[in-house]
Amino acid sequence: MGWSIGFDSGWNRDIGYGVPPTCDHPECNAKIDRGLSHVCGGDVYGGERGCGLYFCGDHLLLPMRRPQLCERCEKRRKPFAAKPDHPEWIEWKLTDESWQEWRDENPAEVTKLRATLTAVHPTSPGHS
Ligand SMILES: [Zn+2]
Ligand SMILES: [Zn+2]
Structure with missing residues (x-):
């Protein structure tokens, strides 16, 4: 283990x-x-x-x-x-240094994760 x-x-x-x-x-x-x-x-x-x-x-x-x-x-x-990953974890994968290599190798995944995060934290355009 x-x-x-x-x-x-x-x-x-x-x-x-x-x-x-x-x-x-x-x-x-x-x-x-x-x-x-x-x-x-x-x-x-x-x-x-x-x-x-x-x-x-x-x-x-x-x-x-x-x-x-x-x-x-x-x-x-x-x-x-299965539930989607926790936003905190997605954010970590998108920003932490230890995931830099992974991000470089998986640009499509990175785009997908960004989209997921945006869905979790909608910026509600036009409502403010
Ligand atoms: Zn079970
Ligand atoms: Zn439980």
Whole structure:
């Protein structure tokens, strides 16, 4: 272990305890991290039973003799939809020095992230 940032190609997003998302439960806004203690299934990408989404302590069940699971996986239902990344994280990727190389290599992603941020913080033209 000891990874702070990785990439989940299944959900197509950054994972690791260095990433600050909100809980993936649709009605929850708890701020967590994408470390192993929050992943459904108890392992990166969800292990064998989990969906690999990330939940706060209130939304991870701890069934006996099974890894921590979200309520959907516990009932073997379709997983929740993945939430978009936290604006704070997007801003970090767009501005922090440690992501400079990534930005240089992924100009299309950078454009997409900028658009996402603008959608989260609309400047409401014409209403002031
Ligand atoms: Zn799950
Ligand atoms: Zn939650």
